[in-house]
Amino acid sequence: MATISIQEAQQRLADLIHDLAPGEEIIITDGDHPIARLSATKTVPQRKLGSMKGTVTYMAPDFDAPLDDFQEYSQ
Numbered sequence: 001m002a003t004i005s006i007q008e009a010q011q012r013l014a015d016l017i018h019d020l021a022p023g024e025e026i027i028i029t030d031g032d033h034p035i036a037r038l039s040a041t042k043t044v045p046q047r048k049l050g051s052m053k054g055t056v057t058y059m060a061p062d063f064d065a066p067l068d069d070f071q072e073y074s075q
Contacts, residue, residue, distance in 0.1 A: 003027045006035065 001024075009016065009028045016026060020040035028036040066074055 001025045001027060003029055003034075006030045009036075009038075 004012075004016070004026055006028055009026075016038060020026070020038065022040050024040055026038040027034045028038060
């Protein structure tokens with residue numbers, strides 16, 4: 001968490017906003033008193049459903065067969 005004066009924040013506001021990493025915060029102060037908090041709210045791009053379709057090229061014939069280790073639980 002960084003601290004910056006209100007005068008410097010006014011001069012560099014666009015740069016401060018664009019340089020913020022997700023989760024990073026900057027406290028803006030007036031004298032010794034904190035007056036504002038600047039934080040990034042960048043979002044993660046949404047995943048597109050079906051984008052991996054056709055990528056599984058092989059599946060074992062017994063893929064969905066019960067596992068030997070779990071025989072006692074399935075009876």
